Amino acid sequence: MSRKRFHFILQSLRFDDKATRSDRKLLDKLAPVREVFDIFVQNCRESYSLGEYVTIDEMLSKFRGRCAFRQYIPSKPGKYGIKIFSLADSKTFYTGNLEVYVGKQPEGPFYVSNSANDVVKRLVRPIAHSGRNITADNWFTSYELVLDLLKANLTYVGTVRKNKRQLPPSFTSPVGREPFTTRFGFDRHCTLVSYIPKPRKNVILISSMHHDSTIDETTGNSNKPEIVTFYNATKSGVDVVDKLCATYSVARNTKRWPMTIFYTMLNVAAINAQVIYLVNNKESSHAILKRRHFIKVLAQELTKEHLQKRSHVVNLPRELRKRTLAISEKDKETEHNESSTSALERLFPFPKKTRSGRSGVDGTFKEEEPMLTSGKTSVKKVCDKLADALRANGVAVTGPQCKSKINGLKKTYRSIKDHNNRSGNSRRTWVYLELMDSFEKKSWMAPARAVDTANIVEQDLSSSPSSSSGSGRRRRLINNSLYFWDSEKEKDDFRRKSLTDDQLLRDLSESDEENVDSTDDKSWNLQDENDETDSSEDSGDESG
Structure with a gap:
């Protein structure tokens, strides 16, 4: 579609009935996206079973427009935006539950407490009585929360703020203590740790999962307790999800906060989809490992049915229908295995009538490429054989033309690489850039x-x-x-x-x-x- 039509669709996109929105907003600040958001969260809960270690933290979806519950978090990259509490798997980074912070809700069915204890209890409700462990930072941690989670058969590990009244003074003060020393406090339900990583600084953690004073020997002279190393290993689940969302994001600049939440849902959905795909295809040799490739294939599969319908619309221009039909009928397996075929084969165009006989050209290049790389056969001879195979399949080309094609590609490739390597230059792209990267270390490319x-x-x-x-x-x-x-x-x-x-x-x-x-x-x-x-x-x- 054209850019103008794409912008028109974005401007017209809504997630609720505008006629009844004003009445619903009297009871719910999240009314414009409440229905869609709840359906998405429910699907996330039902589609995947989280691992034994999960993380709770907040995400910040960047937004600087007008919104009653926009937050300012200076530690986040975007600083301003909509805060979303998230429950994610610490190993696979699958997001299992989400809750948008909207401040104090009006009295009614959507009124909830925003205290840290209540937020954690609502997020862990789908995994209650499962024996999993929860890792969170000091904003969520309290002694009462640890006891409440134990009643739900859930353990907890997290840092503790020094202003908690349950902490003894000997744990909060680092004065007079040597670096890399630890103090342990034991209770019937949990363990308290005070660790000195450097002079005049201490870190306090609480755990209902650990009940001994084990020191992790792999930390060397740091002598970190096992509770500290476990917290460091499981604390970044939500932060990694936030980073993945920012790496390949579908977000666009907008003045409407419902669109910001919608973009966040799409980013999280793409991450969750890849986690499920990789888990279901552990033993497959054709599994897509790179996230960029997976997102591309995912977008093609989601639009395939729509493209097939549009390809049969008579009123569309003929060229547009041909392009739509070609995209919709593209073989997904060929896309997955594209890297396993010889890369130079994709540099030469093939007429449609000769695609069935392309195997002869593929075999010719696969047979001669090792000799070309080793330097025992000249480029001229290889190009002559490649040209013979092309002519046998109906492509009128000579050996010097093939060689000229390769030399031109190498010249353009070096020009773009030199331009991109200079500081201050805007990055140039090329349709064959990644393709030529695969030949960069070969002798005939240098x-x-x-x-x-x-x-x-x-x-x-x-x-x-x-x-x-x-x-x-x-x-x-x-x-x-x-x-x-x-x-x-x-x-x-x-x-x-x-x-x-x-x-x-x-x-x-x-x-x-x-x-x-x-x-x-x-x-x-x-x-x-x-x-x-x-x-x-x-x-x-x-x-x-």
Whole structure:
């Protein structure tokens, strides 16, 4: 669709009946999205069983528009936004429960207490009496909460604020205590820990899961208690979800807070969907591991049915219908296994009538690619064989054309990489950028270069059996002799300094012994100053 239509749909998107919204807002501040949000949370609860360790924390959906319950949290990246309490799995980062903080609700069915104890109790209600452990920070932690969770057969581990009246003074004050020391306090129900990570600073934790004074030996001289290391390992469940949402986010700038909550629901739904997919396909070799690829396939599958319907609409333009039909009928398995096929095969266009015979071209390149990489076969021969396979499938192309195509791609690739590596430049993209990255470390992607000492001008040397071998060495011609260098820094030093002939010959002999591959039968031979004809011929052959 066009950008104009996309913006029109966003502006028109609503999640409730506008005619009855004013009456519902008298009882519920979240009325514009209450129904959709409750359905989403219910599906999250029923679709996955959380692990034994879960985390409770708050998320902040960035929003700077007008909203009665907008929050300011300086420790969050966005600082301003809508606060959402979340219950997430500490290992898989699946979000199992959500609750939007809307402040004090009007008297009625949606009125609830916003105290930390009550928030935790509402979030853990779906997993009550399951024996799981809850990890949370000091905003939620209290001794009363630990006892209430034990009644629901749930253990708790969390940090404690020093202003709690149940804490003894010897645990709250770090004065007179050495670093990396620990004090334990035991009760019938829980364990209290006061740890000194550095001078004049202590960390206090409470746990109803641990009942001993075990020190984690893997922490070395820090001598951290096992309660501290367990808390560090399980405290980041919600924070990781918040980070994943920000990495690949569907959010757009908006002045309507219901849209902000809707974008958060979409981001969380994509994370939960990938967790379920990976859990159900642990033993599959075709499981999509990268989140970016999974989101792309997920979007295609969600729109596939709609695209199939639109492809049969007669009033649509013919080209638009063709594109819609091609997207809707694209084989998902081919998308999943795209990385397992040879990447260079996707650089050449194939007519529709020859797609069934493409296996001949695929086999040709797969057969010749190892020889091309090893340097034992020239690029020209490989391109000639590839062109023969293309012509056999109805594509009129020659070997030099294939070679020119590859050289053009390499030239564009280097230009974009050099541009992106310079600081201050805006990042350039290219349809073949990721594809060419897969060839970056291969020898035929980094051909040798020569320097004309007369004008200090770099000249590209095309790939050859000699230049393809090894790790893509660089060469320069000095007094009609070949001189090798291994780094750009050495090349820059050569340009800045004026070396004598004796120094060059000494460097030449040393680098020749270090860099010339002993397994290459066609290694480069040093040329004398009097062999001007031979050197010029060799240079001409290489540049050809």
